[in-house]
Amino acid sequence: MSNAQIEIQLIASLVAIACAIPGTFLVLRKMALITDAISHSILPGIVIGFFITHDLSSPLLIIMAAASGVLTVVLVEFIQKTGLVKEDTAIGLVFPALFSIGIILIAKNANDIHLDVDAVLLGELAFAPFDRLSIGDTDLGPKSLWIIGTILIITLGLLFTFFKELKVSTFDAGLASALGLSPVVMHYGLMTVSSITTVGAFDAVGAILVIALMIAPAATAYLLTNDLKKMLFLAVVFGVASALTGYWVAHVLDASISGSMTTVLGLLFLLVYLFAPEKGLFSVLYRQKRQRIEVSLLTFLLHLRNHKEKEERHVKHLNEHINWQKVRSKSVLDLALKNNMITIDHDIVSLTNKGKKFTTEAIDYIVTNKNSEIENMKDRFFLFRG
Amino acid sequence: MSKKIAVQIDDLTVAYNYKPVLWDIDLAIPEGVLMAIVGPNGAGKSTLIKSILDIIKPIAGSVQIYGKPYKKQRSLVAYVPQKGSVDWDFPTTALDVVMMGTYGSLGWIKRPGQKQKKAALEALEKVGMLAFKNRQISQLSGGQQQRIFLARALVQNASIYFMDEPFQGVDATTEKAIINILKELRKSGKTVIVVHHDLQTVPEYFDWVTFLNVKKIATGPVKDIFNDDNLTKTYGINYKVAVSQ
Numbered sequence: 001m002s003n004a005q006i007e008i009q010l011i012a013s014l015v016a017i018a019c020a021i022p023g024t025f026l027v028l029r030k031m032a033l034i035t036d037a038i039s040h041s042i043l044p045g046i047v048i049g050f051f052i053t054h055d056l057s058s059p060l061l062i063i064m065a066a067a068s069g070v071l072t073v074v075l076v077e078f079i080q081k082t083g084l085v086k087e088d089t090a091i092g093l094v095f096p097a098l099f100s101i102g103i104i105l106i107a108k109n110a111n112d113i114h115l116d117v118d119a120v121l122l123g124e125l126a127f128a129p130f131d132r133l134s135i136g137d138t139d140l141g142p143k144s145l146w147i148i149g150t151i152l153i154i155t156l157g158l159l160f161t162f163f164k165e166l167k168v169s170t171f172d173a174g175l176a177s178a179l180g181l182s183p184v185v186m187h188y189g190l191m192t193v194s195s196i197t198t199v200g201a202f203d204a205v206g207a208i209l210v211i212a213l214m215i216a217p218a219a220t221a222y223l224l225t226n227d228l229k230k231m232l233f234l235a236v237v238f239g240v241a242s243a244l245t246g247y248w249v250a251h252v253l254d255a256s257i258s259g260s261m262t263t264v265l266g267l268l269f270l271l272v273y274l275f276a277p278e279k280g281l282f283s284v285l286y287r288q289k290r291q292r293i294e295v296s297l298l299t300f301l302l303h304l305r306n307h308k309e310k311e312e313r314h315v316k317h318l319n320e321h322i323n324w325q326k327v328r329s330k331s332v333l334d335l336a337l338k339n340n341m342i343t344i345d346h347d348i349v350s351l352t353n354k355g356k357k358f359t360t361e362a363i364d365y366i367v368t369n370k371n372s373e374i375e376n377m378k379d380r381f382f383l384f385r386g
Numbered sequence: 387m388s389k390k391i392a393v394q395i396d397d398l399t400v401a402y403n404y405k406p407v408l409w410d411i412d413l414a415i416p417e418g419v420l421m422a423i424v425g426p427n428g429a430g431k432s433t434l435i436k437s438i439l440d441i442i443k444p445i446a447g448s449v450q451i452y453g454k455p456y457k458k459q460r461s462l463v464a465y466v467p468q469k470g471s472v473d474w475d476f477p478t479t480a481l482d483v484v485m486m487g488t489y490g491s492l493g494w495i496k497r498p499g500q501k502q503k504k505a506a507l508e509a510l511e512k513v514g515m516l517a518f519k520n521r522q523i524s525q526l527s528g529g530q531q532q533r534i535f536l537a538r539a540l541v542q543n544a545s546i547y548f549m550d551e552p553f554q555g556v557d558a559t560t561e562k563a564i565i566n567i568l569k570e571l572r573k574s575g576k577t578v579i580v581v582h583h584d585l586q587t588v589p590e591y592f593d594w595v596t597f598l599n600v601k602k603i604a605t606g607p608v609k610d611i612f613n614d615d616n617l618t619k620t621y622g623i624n625y626k627v628a629v630s631q
Contacts, residue, residue: 028477083403161495162495164489164497165489165495167486168486168489171472171473171478171483172467172471174467174471175467175538177439177440178440178460178465179460179489180490180493181489181490226477226478226524227478227479228476228477230477231477
């Protein structure tokens, strides 16, 4: 690996970490869309900052961009408060307006600088090592590494300091307010950090892909854990892993780095969405199927208990008596047999003692409105699940 | 019997978009009562609690908690919001939610430690939820979630408890358990204020009641003022239909 390659990967990793942290809270606050708005509407801030300083790497650009990011949030909330339109509409109104102001400003006054629209939208990580910070003759490394590194340190500092406040105001803003832990300050603090991070990441990955780095790792982590700290940790891990994998995919395919990173993020989310142990699509479908069979089994056992007459208990007639279109009768019969709930003698089904006991208990729970207990009961009685 | 006034509200007016939801409320809640706030939908019951707690800014009027503004008396007050006001899919456990009740006394930046954890565990035990302390909150039933919220308020060890519809969507067992804890709180001298929907249980559960419908209709002991007259004034002529819903 060349020095430049190491530097690019380092920048990409830091960007991923810096994005994943505010991203986690944005996802939990159901504000994913607002990053989309911020990432676009910081443009006029950057452009105006550039007009003032004529220096693309001036800290003023970051401050101006953060200010226009916060302005976006304020405007969105203002429009929303009029009660005339909903939040998504308000977001859709605000950020194109600000973004287009930025575009016009560039086109009119800054045609000759690197602030062209492509770079703004997509960024170019490959060029990052060329823009270096040096004092005298000493080379201190790429500028973007310093910028994102500083932002990351500030973000981490704020996260550790205000973790408790962020958590409670995200979960229950009303309580946070009543306790005197101002959720409004937390809200705008988070928006400011998100805006600053977006600017810092902007150079490396551009305005569109920064959204992916904020939202996708957090959304992926959300599917895997029930613990906020673990969610933050996993989001960071997924962000960095996708950034590094994406870099090498781009290397092999000779394609855009930011594009490859985002593709990897998308694939990672898809994998987790399909295969996550609890919230994943397949395990949800599996649980639903099991639930369906087990409910049918219970219905079937209740039917047997209520009917002593042989014709009601004949295997052939079961389909008519219980609504079994959805579940194959055979799988229910098999499950009942495997669990020693029934015996079949010349096609006549009877409850075993265990089956009788199970059914009696189930009825008790049903009539006393304790349906949730039935799940525990299944654990006790079932040798095999549906 | 003269009692100290726990909550004093004067001329409180709250408006959303210039439309008043609470109109010139005067209310004095004596210390040590278990009070229901009743009124039809949209009467401003939740808004009243939220403006007492400074969550909503009123356009006029003042609220005093034991003679001082709420901001100076936060430590005396605990709040149980409506269960539906939070996202129960939030990645956290029952114990952690209860610990949030200690955040107020901790103040900014400081983190909860062993002492806070112990208090939270005790509160969980009081509401019969100790066994569920590490359960993810989305995997709790509605009644269990409400108990967690109650435990979070108990851990604050406050003097005044505000609860927004604590019986909404809970099973009968939980309702009994909650009301017993509230009655115990009153016995130990605390003031408990509950937004309540079920008019039939008011005489059984509460000793004090406030009728509210944008304006204050009446406030006082249940045995004196919980009558047809005030119910009609609050809910309109067909209040019995409203009750039976």
